[in-house]
Structures are given as C-alpha cells and as structure tokens.
Amino acid sequence: MIKSDEIISLLEHRLRDFSSDLKAQNVGVVETNNDGVLRVSGLSQAMMGEMVDLPHGAQGVVLNLAEDTVSVILLSSGTQIREGDSVKTTGRLLSINASDQLLGRVINPLGTPLDGKAKAKQGKDMPLEKIAAGVIEREPVDTPMRTGIKAIDAMIPIGRGQRELIIGDRGLGKTAVAVDAIINQKHVQKGTKRVVCVYVPVGQKQSTVAQIIGRLQEENAMDYTIIVAANASDPASLQYLAPYAGVAIAEYFLEKGEDVLIIYDDLTKHAWAYRQLSLVLGRPAGREAYPGDIFYLHSRLLERAVKLNEKNGGGSITALPIIETQANDISAYIPTNVISITDGQIFLESDLFNAGVRPAINVGISVSRVGTAAQTGxxxxxxxxxxxxxxxxxxxxxxxxxxxxxxxxxxxxxxxxxxxxxxxxxxxxxxxxxxxxxxxxxxxxxxxxxxxxxxxxxxxxxxxxxxxxxxxxxxxxxxxxxxxxxxxxxxxxxxxxxxxxxxxxx
Amino acid sequence: MKKKVLKKIVTASYSKKNELDKEQVDIISGYLTRRELRDYIRALKQIEKKKHLFVDMSFSPTPEQEDLLRKQFSGKDVVFQVDPDLLLGVRITDNDIVYDMNLQRTLDAIEEFIEQQYD
Known part of the structure; x- marks a missing residue:
C-alpha cells in the first residue's frame, strides 16, 4: 500500500522538472474501422510496429505505412472506436513487461492477467520483435531437454536450445506430448539447471486451456510455468502477437542465464490469424491466400530459440512448435515451411493412434537433427x-x-x-x-x-x-x-x- | 480518383495568395461524383490543417506572448485558444504533431506511473 509521504515526494520530484518536461506526440484521426483494422490519417512520424493509444483505453499497433495514411491493428475490441477519433503515438515499440513474478501466472500477449490475480509488479520491458542472437553468440546444443516420454528421449532426443516440431492431425496427442514435457521439468536432473516453461496456446478453446492449466496445477508444474494465452475468441491481432510475447518473456529468463522451454500450440492457427490480418490490411495474397512473408513470420520467431555460449550467459530457449495437419498431409504449405525451419520433427500418426500405440509417434520418420549430442552417455x-x-x-x-x-x-x-x-x-x-x-x-x-x-x-x-x-x-x-x-x-x-x-x- | 488527379485539382483550388478560391471550389465540386467529392474535401481539410497552428493555453495570452509564438512559427496561421483543463502550461498542435507542456499531462503521467508501480 503506497504511503501518502511517498506520493507527496513523488509529486514534488515530478513538479520540479515540470517546466523542462517537453513531449511531442504524433496525433492522427481515424478514417475507417474495418474488422479490427483502423485506417488513420496523419501520424506522419509513426514507426512500423509502434504502439498507439486510442480512445476508451484501447491500444493498437502500426502495421502499414502508406503515403497519407497508416493502418493500425486493434489489440482489443474496437466497437467504441469511431471515425474522427484521435490516435496518438507512444514512441514505444510493442513490448511486454517480464519479471520472475510471472511464474505461475496466466496472461494475455499484452501482459494483462487472465487468472484473476493482480498484475505483476513492474519488471523489464522486453520487445516482442527482436533480432535473434548471432552465430558468434551461440554454441552447439549438448545438454538434454528431457520430455519424460521414452520414445522421444531414446529415439528422437531433444537438446536445450533446439527447435523440435510436433506435427500431426487433430486429436493425436500433440498437446499431450508438450504438457508431459512441461510436467517432466519438475524433476531437475543433477548437474543441470532448472527449466522455466512458457506455454503459448494460440486460437485454442478456453475450455481446453483451462483443462491444461488445471492439470499443470495438479502436477505442481505451474510453479515454473507461464501461460501466454490468445484464445479463439480473442482478436486476430492478439493471436498473431502471442508467440512473440511468449518468446519475449522467455528471453527475459535467457538473459539471466536460465534455460527455458517454450511451446507454441499451435502455429497453424497463428498462420491463420496472420493471414486474416494481412488480407484486411490489403496486402497481396499468395499461395493459399497467405501473405508473401508467411515464412518469415515463423522463421524469425523460431530463430530466437537459442543456446548461448558461456560468455553470453549460457542460457537457452528450447522451442517445441506444434503444427496441425489435415489427413496426415505434411506436404502442405505451412507444415513444409516449419519443417524446413526446425531442427527435427516428431510425427504423430492416426494409424498408430488407432492401433493403440500412444503416444502415436512414428519413430521411423521422426527425426532429431541434434541427435545423440543431446543424450547422456x-x-x-x-x-x-x-x-x-x-x-x-x-x-x-x-x-x-x-x-x-x-x-x-x-x-x-x-x-x-x-x-x-x-x-x-x-x-x-x-x-x-x-x-x-x-x-x-x-x-x-x-x-x-x-x-x-x-x-x-x-x-x-x-x-x-x-x-x-x-x-x-x-x-x-x-x-x-x-x-x-x-x-x-x-x-x-x-x-x-x-x-x-x-x-x-x- | 487517382492521387495525381486529386493533387492537381486541389492545387487548382488555391489562389496565388495561397488562399482557398471559393469560385474555383464551386466549379470543381460540380464535376465530381459523391466519392470523389469526399476525397476532395478530405484533401482540402488536410492542407488547411497544415496551414494552421493551434495554441491552447490555460489563460488568455498577452500580446507579447502572441507575437513571440507567431515569430516562432512564421509561415503558419497561429490560432490561440483558451483551455482551462490544462491547469497550467501550453499545448501546441502543428498538423499531426502535438507539443504538450502542461500540468494536466504531468499529473496524468504521475497517475499512470503510480498505477504501474504499486498495487
């Protein structure tokens, strides 16, 4: 509880600098509001990816810079935004506030709590968009990231800092593999660091997410887990940002030298959300109506999974992206894109599932490109x-x-x-x-x-x-x-x- | 309407003294469809907005203060407005850039800071 003395000293300090406190803001006017995208005139100084403030406490992000107008995607419901409303730039790029207090919490990509508890105290602002660590800062993956699933740990071993795709049709246990991997991190192996887990459900049903949270709580796994949720009922803008918010939080722990496991569930829905945004923004549609930079959407996200060398802290981010296929078709557009980015894939097959082999992992065609380097002797x-x-x-x-x-x-x-x-x-x-x-x-x-x-x-x-x-x-x-x-x-x-x-x- | 064409007719709407020519505007608007007229009006408003500079102050400025600001922003038509909500200070709006130097904004910033730092 803040004391009145603190408020008074804060006011005095701020008022002392009052006369020299100049702030220039760029202000624009809303021209149109379509499907969560605003076209705004003015904002001549706006940056790409800059956050803007809107009336009624709403916020948006600049995603298109045209000659006379700027397109802003809304990060919340835009029903109250009208033509003629003013839009102000903030000078800040999209970021999320991360701290140790986020462990055990469920938040949305903007950092707003979804678990009914108070907002976490001010930590460090981590940018959602960031260039991944360079080659020199990295070292080879050599420490196991154990999932606790025999088939994976023995035949398709995953290392800390690797990207391993989990791919299969709906209902085959992709999320189950990911959740088991999170639960297994409560057993900290001798000589290894604890693993912080970040689970990012994108476009999932709220009931499914609630079920997963309940299971993690039962297994005492929420103590080291953060959930960054953008559910099916959230705007496409939040679903687009959720994986980047998750990896931004993971990078907070990475900078402290910790190991992080991040699960994107799933990137197919992430691609759908981005396609929706791009079409409303008027960007040209390519194959399957996806925009031309759909590969870059996932490549820049997954490149942020990294194993840093000791000089740069020695931390790691291990990514387990999930992709849902249709009728086991792994040659579709998004699956092939993500397969070419990741360091291996775990295939789940419906034939195996129906035959009672669960987890339904086809070890014959599943691959880990890191291989035995990520296994103990x-x-x-x-x-x-x-x-x-x-x-x-x-x-x-x-x-x-x-x-x-x-x-x-x-x-x-x-x-x-x-x-x-x-x-x-x-x-x-x-x-x-x-x-x-x-x-x-x-x-x-x-x-x-x-x-x-x-x-x-x-x-x-x-x-x-x-x-x-x-x-x-x-x-x-x-x-x-x-x-x-x-x-x-x-x-x-x-x-x-x-x-x-x-x-x-x- | 193509942007080049719009730019031409907007330029033609102004006299040599850089003021809006009512007769020209009436002639031009007679040839435009409803959609084109909307774009034309929007373009004219944008140009008029760029020509003006709005100075909001919490009190009526003295003639010396007015002269000072007009000299700072020569080339613009400076419009002075009184806004008691600012409490103290001034807000200058130059097209889409707003320079905020007032007590209300400072207090808002303090409120936001306290909300972020404390439960």
Missing part, C-alpha cells in the same frame, strides 16, 4: 541398439502379415520389435525419469523380456521398475552418473532381473 549406450532393432522390425513387419513360415532369426527380430513397440506405449501425464527409461529399454534390448508375452510386457516393466526403485537404490545411482552403461552394470542388472522374474507371474 547412459541413454546413448542403451538406445543405439534399440534404434537398429526397431528399423529391422519395420522392414520385416510387412512379412509378418503374410502369415508364411519364417526362419527363427526373423521371428526373433519380429518378436523383439513388438516388445520395443510395446514399451514405447506410455500413459498420459506420466513422464518418466531417465533411470526408469533406461531400465525399461535395457530390459528389452538385453533380451530379458523375450520370454514375456507381448500383452504382459507393460505390467512386467512396471513391476520391474518398482522392484528396482524399492530394493536397488545403489543400482539407480549408477544410472544417474550419465556414464556409458558398462559390462559390470549390465551384469548387475541381469542378476536383478533374474531374481525378479522368479517371483513374477505371467
């Missing part, structure tokens, strides 16, 4: 063999459908492949630690699950994990070192599993 040593076995299984899987008699070696490869596919199934909201993932993978790749029926595998590995976590804590510690799994560890694991299997009922 432990995971690298156990996952490498599995990748090869899975590739062999995919090649042979077609033969299995013929029902013809196969040689024992082929049968063995098929059985191994089925078991690997089975262990990749994972319940939602159950991210796993690296040690548990390694145990599951070793149980299958070292052949200890070959005599377990496929439909019992899930129960087998669950009980094995519980057994080891309860009775063999020293073995778990050996898996946390990050070192390659050597023969002695394998021998110890063999003893543990053999002893466990004696009491395991199929």
């Amino acid at each position: 432990t995971m690298k040593s156990v996952a490498g063999k599995m990748k090869l076995e899975l590739a062999q299984f995919r090649e042979l899987a077609a033969f299995a459908q013929f029902g013809s008699e196969l040689d024992p070696e082929t049968q063995k490869q098929l059985e191994r492949g089925r078991r690997i596919t089975e262990i990749f199934k994972q319940p939602q909201y159950r991210p796993m630690t690296e040690q548990d993932e390694v145990i599951d993978i070793m149980a299958v790749t070292l052949g200890f699950a070959d005599d377990i029926p496929v439909d019992v595998i899930q129960r087998f590995i669950l009980e094995l994990r519980e057994h080891i976590n309860r009775n063999n804590k020293k073995f778990i510690e050996k898996l946390t070192t990050g070192e390659k799994v050597n023969d002695s560890v394998k021998e110890e694991f063999e003893k543990i599993v053999t002893a466990f299997k004696k009491g395991f009922k199929v």
Whole structure:
C-alpha cells in the first residue's frame, strides 16, 4: 500500500522538472474501422510496429505505412472506436513487461492477467520483435531437454536450445506430448539447471486451456510455468502477437542465464490469424491466400530459440512448435515451411493412434537433427541398439502379415520389435525419469523380456521398475552418473532381473 | 480518383495568395461524383490543417506572448485558444504533431506511473 509521504515526494520530484518536461506526440484521426483494422490519417512520424493509444483505453499497433495514411491493428475490441477519433503515438515499440513474478501466472500477449490475480509488479520491458542472437553468440546444443516420454528421449532426443516440431492431425496427442514435457521439468536432473516453461496456446478453446492449466496445477508444474494465452475468441491481432510475447518473456529468463522451454500450440492457427490480418490490411495474397512473408513470420520467431555460449550467459530457449495437419498431409504449405525451419520433427500418426500405440509417434520418420549430442552417455549406450532393432522390425513387419513360415532369426527380430513397440506405449501425464527409461529399454534390448508375452510386457516393466526403485537404490545411482552403461552394470542388472522374474507371474 | 488527379485539382483550388478560391471550389465540386467529392474535401481539410497552428493555453495570452509564438512559427496561421483543463502550461498542435507542456499531462503521467508501480 503506497504511503501518502511517498506520493507527496513523488509529486514534488515530478513538479520540479515540470517546466523542462517537453513531449511531442504524433496525433492522427481515424478514417475507417474495418474488422479490427483502423485506417488513420496523419501520424506522419509513426514507426512500423509502434504502439498507439486510442480512445476508451484501447491500444493498437502500426502495421502499414502508406503515403497519407497508416493502418493500425486493434489489440482489443474496437466497437467504441469511431471515425474522427484521435490516435496518438507512444514512441514505444510493442513490448511486454517480464519479471520472475510471472511464474505461475496466466496472461494475455499484452501482459494483462487472465487468472484473476493482480498484475505483476513492474519488471523489464522486453520487445516482442527482436533480432535473434548471432552465430558468434551461440554454441552447439549438448545438454538434454528431457520430455519424460521414452520414445522421444531414446529415439528422437531433444537438446536445450533446439527447435523440435510436433506435427500431426487433430486429436493425436500433440498437446499431450508438450504438457508431459512441461510436467517432466519438475524433476531437475543433477548437474543441470532448472527449466522455466512458457506455454503459448494460440486460437485454442478456453475450455481446453483451462483443462491444461488445471492439470499443470495438479502436477505442481505451474510453479515454473507461464501461460501466454490468445484464445479463439480473442482478436486476430492478439493471436498473431502471442508467440512473440511468449518468446519475449522467455528471453527475459535467457538473459539471466536460465534455460527455458517454450511451446507454441499451435502455429497453424497463428498462420491463420496472420493471414486474416494481412488480407484486411490489403496486402497481396499468395499461395493459399497467405501473405508473401508467411515464412518469415515463423522463421524469425523460431530463430530466437537459442543456446548461448558461456560468455553470453549460457542460457537457452528450447522451442517445441506444434503444427496441425489435415489427413496426415505434411506436404502442405505451412507444415513444409516449419519443417524446413526446425531442427527435427516428431510425427504423430492416426494409424498408430488407432492401433493403440500412444503416444502415436512414428519413430521411423521422426527425426532429431541434434541427435545423440543431446543424450547422456547412459541413454546413448542403451538406445543405439534399440534404434537398429526397431528399423529391422519395420522392414520385416510387412512379412509378418503374410502369415508364411519364417526362419527363427526373423521371428526373433519380429518378436523383439513388438516388445520395443510395446514399451514405447506410455500413459498420459506420466513422464518418466531417465533411470526408469533406461531400465525399461535395457530390459528389452538385453533380451530379458523375450520370454514375456507381448500383452504382459507393460505390467512386467512396471513391476520391474518398482522392484528396482524399492530394493536397488545403489543400482539407480549408477544410472544417474550419465556414464556409458558398462559390462559390470549390465551384469548387475541381469542378476536383478533374474531374481525378479522368479517371483513374477505371467 | 487517382492521387495525381486529386493533387492537381486541389492545387487548382488555391489562389496565388495561397488562399482557398471559393469560385474555383464551386466549379470543381460540380464535376465530381459523391466519392470523389469526399476525397476532395478530405484533401482540402488536410492542407488547411497544415496551414494552421493551434495554441491552447490555460489563460488568455498577452500580446507579447502572441507575437513571440507567431515569430516562432512564421509561415503558419497561429490560432490561440483558451483551455482551462490544462491547469497550467501550453499545448501546441502543428498538423499531426502535438507539443504538450502542461500540468494536466504531468499529473496524468504521475497517475499512470503510480498505477504501474504499486498495487
């Protein structure tokens, strides 16, 4: 609560400088108001991307500079804006106020709270548009960003500072993968920094966003998460700005040397919002009616995901953009654009989803261009063999459908492949630690699950994990070192599993 | 109407003394469609706005103050207006640029600052 003495001293200080306090403002007049875009005459000094003040507390951004007029997009409802209203420039480019107090909060792209709590205290103004860090300031990605999802951490590993696209049709679990990645960040691995998470829902239903917030609160993940929401009912201008607001907040933490995970859910709707704005602004329409700079819209956003070197703070921003396809068509315009920008993609397929493989990740065509550089030695040593076995299984899987008699070696490869596919199934909201993932993978790749029926595998590995976590804590510690799994560890694991299997009922 | 054509007819609407010629305006407006007339009027208003400078003060200026401001902005038609809402100081509007040097704006800025800094 502000004290009256403070107010008086503030007034005295301000009034002392009164006579020299000159401010020149550029003022224009609204000519037309169409679909959230104002055409304003005057404003001869307006800058591109400058914020403007409008009557009734509304704000806008300059997005078009013509010879005699300027086009301004409204950042709120414009029903009260009329022809003849005055528009003033602010001299400020679009920015969002970021501080540590935003952790646990839900805000809109302008920084206005949406969670019913008070506005966060004044922090640092971060520009929404910013040129990404240069080549010299960066270093190679070498620290894992663990999602807690076995299929991803083992086969498509993501590193801190990477951009990994999550792509698939509606309803296949793209958001679920992202939410699991956020929940998993509550387990801070030894020797690594905490990860701040920023989740940016763009054009989503408010009920969906509320559900996600509820789940994050249940899992105590909101303590390190910020949600920057522009829902389906928000103007297209806010949906366009939301990802940039999210990355601006992420850069606040990056400048402090922290690691950030940012999820854009989803960039397809972001592209739609930008298309709407561009068409109303009168910009020429290109392929699929998107404007000519639709690629630049996403490339400049995703380039801001970065791994900085120690000299520049050592922080990182890892981006997980989400793209929704139609009928698994990854050759459409926006998907191909974003695939060419990112450092890999995780494909979710409807056939796998319907067959009960969830998360429905097609590990055969999913890629991480960073690869094993983003894995610990432990995971690298156990996952490498599995990748090869899975590739062999995919090649042979077609033969299995013929029902013809196969040689024992082929049968063995098929059985191994089925078991690997089975262990990749994972319940939602159950991210796993690296040690548990390694145990599951070793149980299958070292052949200890070959005599377990496929439909019992899930129960087998669950009980094995519980057994080891309860009775063999020293073995778990050996898996946390990050070192390659050597023969002695394998021998110890063999003893543990053999002893466990004696009491395991199929 | 094309911008070049609009510029020509607007230029033709002014006399050699750079004042609006009523006769010329009447002749020109007779040839224009409703939409063209709207653009024509808008262009004339913009030019008239550029020719004038509005000085709002919280009190009536003295003749010396008027002369000083007219010398500062020679080439413009200076119009003085009294606006008690300014409390103290002056606001100068030069086409689309506003120079604000008044107590009301300072108090508004303080209010905004307090709202941002404190709960």
